[in-house]
Amino acid sequence: MSADKIQQTPLADLHVELGAKMIPFAGWNMPVQYTSIMDEHAAVRQAVGIFDISHMGQFFLSGAGAEEWLNTILANDAKKLAIGEAQYTFMLNEQGGVIDDLIIYRFGDDQIFLVVNASMIDVDFAWLNKHLVDGLTLTNESDAWAAMAVQGPDAVACYAKLFPGRTLPKRNGIDTWEENGEKCIVCRTGYTGEDGFEFFSSAESGSTWFKKFVDAGAKPCGLGARDTLRLEVCYPLNGSDLSPERTPLQAGLGFFCALDTDFIGVDVLRKQKEEGLIERLVAIKYTGKGPPPRAHYGVFTKDGEQLSELSSGAMSPSLKEGVAMTYLPVDSAKIGTLVDIDVRGRRYEAKVVKKPFYKKD
Amino acid sequence: MSVPENFRYTSDHEWVLLEGEVATVGITHHAQDELTDIVFVELPEVGRECETEEAIAVVESVKAASDIFAPVAGEIVEANGELESDPALVNTDPHAKGWIFKIKVSDPAEVAALMDAAAYSEFIGA
Missing domain, CATH: 2.40.30.110 (Aminomethyltransferase beta-barrel domains)
Structure with a gap:
């Protein structure tokens, strides 16, 4: 996790094999494109593409009262999250500014999976730990997991080819199971404005899964297309559109902030709401x-x-x-x-x- | 990768084709392949006098903006207006329809001093 050394995802060798142009991004060596940003962008809008998102961070939180505690740290209402569902939320500083935007997934009672931005793994983990209370366990398993986003109108068909017996969960839903004795997680979420899902496996199996999705029709896509896709649907990029100096209300994302809960930064948000932006x-x-x-x-x-x-x-x-x-x-x-x-x-x-x-x- | 024999080349990956005292300039096949997806070309003004290596145009891909330099000193006599409506010509036909500007060369010896096809091929490791 050192900041001075460029990190490799479990899929780095595969990207090079697939002809990717690699660039440093948020401390990671990542594919910016394989053939052309335009072609990759079009594939996601019209068919299906696959992105390596293993650089993102994966945390697990467990223990009695996990949801209550999250409501003191994150802006959205974790108690409204049903088992098997995902929720977009924010980690804010005392001034109501955005430290990170993240998605939390509820596997079961007091069992939460958090996916955070690559550049913020260490910061987020330290911040959560600083505020952690007795009885809760938080682990950073970012290095143990490979992650890929399969996105586009044909993503469902692509999933069906790999897992003929399984149904993809509904929008924002999650599913976990074992394949060959290894845990798999799938979430019907994404960052492109298209239907699709995000798939998590062990780091070791990541390349195999990525190749299987490619064989099932998903075009490998890099960060270049990921950025143009998300911008076209106005999804914010942390560090660019979101910053520690601005609140989610200013970013137009008040829908994801439960101002009736008491999270860090809520006072500033309530005041902004009352006084106007x-x-x-x-x-x-x-x-x-x-x-x-x-x-x-x-x-x-x-x-x-x-x-x-x-x-x-x-x-x-x-x-x-x-x-x-x-x-x-x-x-x-x-x-x-x-x-x-x-x-x-x-x-x-x-x-x-x-x-x-x-x-x- | 295509490196036409009769052209001269710069280390900035531009090609130069001298005919009489006017040189046509574009970016090489190798350069467009590196940049990919050209979406905008900012052309130089006709009549502009420029020094060797002066940044006079910009080629933009989805990801980045890259300066285009005058390969030799001279005066810009024509710019490829086609690129305003179809910048992708730089990708699809870099050595012909994708030309960027024409420059009236002050000193033809400057063109002769640029890399020939063999030297440029070696330069890009082709």
Whole structure:
């Protein structure tokens, strides 16, 4: 877990074998693409793709009162989570800023599986441990697991080919079982806006499973497509669209915060809700042609006053238009507001639009 | 990988084809293969005078923006407007329809000093 050394997922050799271009991401050596980001993006929108997500962290929490304790640490209401279901939630600092966004899965009474962002494994684990109470056990099993996301309209068919006897759980549902004496976990969740699932196996079996999904029709996809897919449906990326300086309410994700529970940071969120927000994360889209908008490009009023910088941006492969997200003051955040994006000293007009950019027909 | 014989090449992976005093410039097959998915080309202004190695255009893939340099000193006399509507020509036909600009060369000796096809092939390990 040292931060100075680049880490390899259990699938790293397989990626190279499959022709991937590897790049460092969040301290991990990861595939950015195999053939082309455009092709991989299209495969997920139209058929099915598979992503290595083994770099993400896996924690297990158990013990009487696990859900009650999570409600003091995480923003969503863990007590509303039924057995066999997943929930999107946030870990916040005392100022209500986002430390991490994560998904928690409830296997059984007082049995919780947490999946966190790769760059935040150590930070999250330390934060949870710092607040952990007697009677609860928290383990970081990130190195023991391989994880892959199979996403796209044909993901269900792909699953059926590998597991003819099993039914995929419903949206946000989970299932666990054993294959050849090894535990498998499947969750009907994802980060692409498509139907699909995330599959967890032992690190040792990861490559075998990945290859089986590829043989069943899933196209290997890299982080490049993962980023354009999630941006088209306005899913936030922690460290870009979410930050320790901004709350989930500002990010437009208040739906995932149970303000009637007492988690760290809740006071700030309640106050924001009462007093109103000063700025909000919005979706903006070019009104004409232009170079791909990218994170950190400046955002200006039509009068030339700087408002913010882009938190994310890309040339949308589905829409062939420049799409981006940025935090804007609320009076500039209304749908239809025109702004300018600065690209290498030239200004390109963009308009605040409704989220998401891309919607399934 | 295709490295046409009659072209000259730079270490920035641009090709140069000199005809008379005007050189046509683009990025190599190897470069487009590395970049993949070109989605935007920012062309140089016609009439612009530029020094050798001056950044005068930008080629953008989904993932990154890359500068394009003047391979030699001279004046930009034409830019490939086709790329504004079809930037993917740089991927599909890098050595012909995907040309980026034409430059009136100040000193033809500068072009002659660039890598030939054999040297460039060796440079990219092809």
